[in-house]
Amino acid sequence: MSSQGLLEGTYGTRMGMTEDTLSLLDRNRGSAELWDMAETKPSMEALERSVPGLYLSCFDMLLTEETTWLVKVSEAPPTLPVPMARMEPQEEPEQCPVIDSQEQGLSPGLEGQEEERSLEQVQSMVVGEVLKDIETACKLLNITPDPIEWSTGNVQKWLLWTEHLYRLPHAGKAFQELTGKDLCAMSEEEFRHRSPQCGDTLHAHLDIWKSAAWMKERCSVGETKTAGNEELWSEADSSCSGQPIHLWQFLRELLLKPHSYGRCIRWLNKEKGIFKIEDSAHVARLWGLRKNRPAMNYDKLSRSIRQYYKKGIIRKPDVSQRLVYQFVHPV
DNA sequence: GACAGGATGTG
């Protein structure tokens, strides 16, 4: 089968598939209460924990529950729930011997591992494609990937785009005068209230955008891209020790991973503990992300660093330079 | 924009 044929087949079945997979996503609304909480109080503490879980479980469901479905419709390859049908032609059904052998019950011992590995591959590919498609949409619409930053105009653009992509009835009016922040704080319930026909669908799509923005922030420095999934979660090392992370610990963490963060913070003299913040805005954004402080900036971060002067944790080096600090007790 | 540090509020 030619990729042309695949494309057509995909396109033809897109609507049905989309609805199916979206309703799947909807069943995963376990975290909905958390969003509701965020609505009453914009402290989005629960967000950090809920989003990655939601994100992973979304694709988890796609990749587990739907596996048989994925295999069986190999004549008419499936679409994924997000605008990423374009990736399909690259993945011809003939290219999946693993899944085929599974269908025929071959080598049951290898099956599990092989399946797991191929699922992982598919998963990271899916994540990558989602991010890519969001990026494309952003360029096209001239909006930022993070919904929280959207103006009312941006929200309308996104609505038009999503409606167009999924042939949804126009619901822009129901969401007029809402900013991205408003939208992000809304529960699925409210979405449906404003648009009974497609509120849930829109809410599900917004969730994906939110998760993608979250992911992107986590690995935006460097070209970690999709491959760095494992590294992303192991990054929680010092923060999972229980207590909330301190700023100086966080800075140490970043300095420990020059591969990921070397562009925004690096050692000038590791032995003496002297480091330089190369991209103040970016470091501040990462700190804000870690602490769930969207309004964090370098002005505030540096004020916190200055509090360390008195405590003897961080100081200015003997020859004071812009954006250069020194740990008083280097490791 | 970086930097210094006071004042005040918060979980």
Place this chain on the structure above:
DNA sequence: CACATCCTGTC
């Protein structure tokens, strides 16, 4: 207590 936020002022 460890910031987060805001602010005045200097370089």
